[in-house]
Amino acid sequence: MSSDFSMTADGMTIVYIHENPRMPxxxxxxxxxxxxxxxxxxxxxxIEPVALGQVETIRWKSSDGALIExxxxxxxxxxxxxxxxxITYIHGGPEGAYTRGLNSSWMAFPxxxxxxxxxxxxxxxxxxxxxxARFAQANARxxxxxxxxxxxxxIDDLIKKGLADSERLAIAGWSYGGYLSALMIGKTNxxxxxxxxxxxxxxxxxxxxxxxxxxxxxxxxxxxxxxxxSYEDQSPLTWLRNAKTPALIFHGxxxxxxxxxxxxxxxxxxxxxxxxxxxxxxxxxxxxxxVPSYQLDKMRREFNWIDKFIGARQxxx
Numbered sequence: 001m002s003s004d005f006s007m008t009a010d011g012m013t014i015v016y017i018h019e020n021p022r023m024p025x026x027x028x029x030x031x032x033x034x035x036x037x038x039x040x041x042x043x044x045x046x047i048e049p050v051a052l053g054q055v056e057t058i059r060w061k062s063s064d065g066a067l068i069e070x071x072x073x074x075x076x077x078x079x080x081x082x083x084x085x086x087i088t089y090i091h092g093g094p095e096g097a098y099t100r101g102l103n104s105s106w107m108a109f110p111x112x113x114x115x116x117x118x119x120x121x122x123x124x125x126x127x128x129x130x131x132x133a134r135f136a137q138a139n140a141r142x143x144x145x146x147x148x149x150x151x152x153x154x155i156d157d158l159i160k161k162g163l164a165d166s167e168r169l170a171i172a173g174w175s176y177g178g179y180l181s182a183l184m185i186g187k188t189n190x191x192x193x194x195x196x197x198x199x200x201x202x203x204x205x206x207x208x209x210x211x212x213x214x215x216x217x218x219x220x221x222x223x224x225x226x227x228x229x230s231y232e233d234q235s236p237l238t239w240l241r242n243a244k245t246p247a248l249i250f251h252g253x254x255x256x257x258x259x260x261x262x263x264x265x266x267x268x269x270x271x272x273x274x275x276x277x278x279x280x281x282x283x284x285x286x287x288x289x290x291v292p293s294y295q296l297d298k299m300r301r302e303f304n305w306i307d308k309f310i311g312a313r314q315x316x317x
Contacts, residue, residue: 064146255285
């Protein structure tokens with residue numbers, strides 16, 4: 001994946017950022033005289049000797065026949081015919097999209113899981129960017145339905161192909177990915193655990209407290225009193241009465257995009273139902289975690305939670 005192109009005034013040379021699933025972002029120089037890309041930075045040499053999982057762009061048909069795309073990270077040492085525990089990472093937005101880069105941050109770190117014996121699935125469901133305006137807008141009035149179907153059919157396809165172990169599935173995400181994770185554990189008990197952050201639970205209270213409302217009005221088809229059923233159907237809180245999936249939830253104390261109360265509503269609901277759940281609140285943090293120690297804490301807690309319930313290896317980092 002290449003981005004951030006800059007060209008010299010004579011148009012003979014460009015410099016840009018390039019990364020791929022096995023290499024972090026580096027600066028590349030390309031001259032029209034030679035036409036051979038040359039790396040001019042080597043920012044993360046410590047990554048070079050590390051074994052990384054193979055990455056494949058995969059496609060499958062959703063429940064309505066639409067063709068959906070995503071990334072699959074194979075566990076290191078993958079052997080055809082063996083089934084592996086599968087972690088599904090759901091991106092935010094919903095207009096975000098996974099691309100063929102290293103995709104490594106405190107939010108999602110598939111290569112680390114590949115090194116721990118997991119397969120990692122990263123779907124670009126309808127509502128994602130990079131597939132045209134029609135695809136990006138396909139979730140209008142269908143959020144929590146059409147994207148849900150796109151994701152679960154992708155998981156089903158990996159199970160059908162013999163790669164994923166249906167008894168060892170985990171769901172994870174942040175922001176809109178947190179929202180869909182919460183919705184999923186209300187709609188199905190197929191996941192052995194969930195790990196997510198900054199996800200809304202109640203579309204009505206979110207509309208009244210978040211710093212953006214236009215997106216929700218587009219997804220629901222109006223304001224709450226005009227589209228009551230849509231707000232209800234798309235709210236995880238409506239479905240969580242059926243939840244049994246152990247859930248580890250993260251949230252920044254001062255999140256204005258998705259206020260903390262959204263995770264508190266989920267946490268109280270799951271606790272009242274007797275579901276194994278934890279809510280971790282990071283002081284003074286907003287919608288994303290910016291303090292390195294908090295990022296590391298989140299990653300360690302996530303590792304241990306997922307290892308505990310679908311265990312490719314013993315808990316502990």
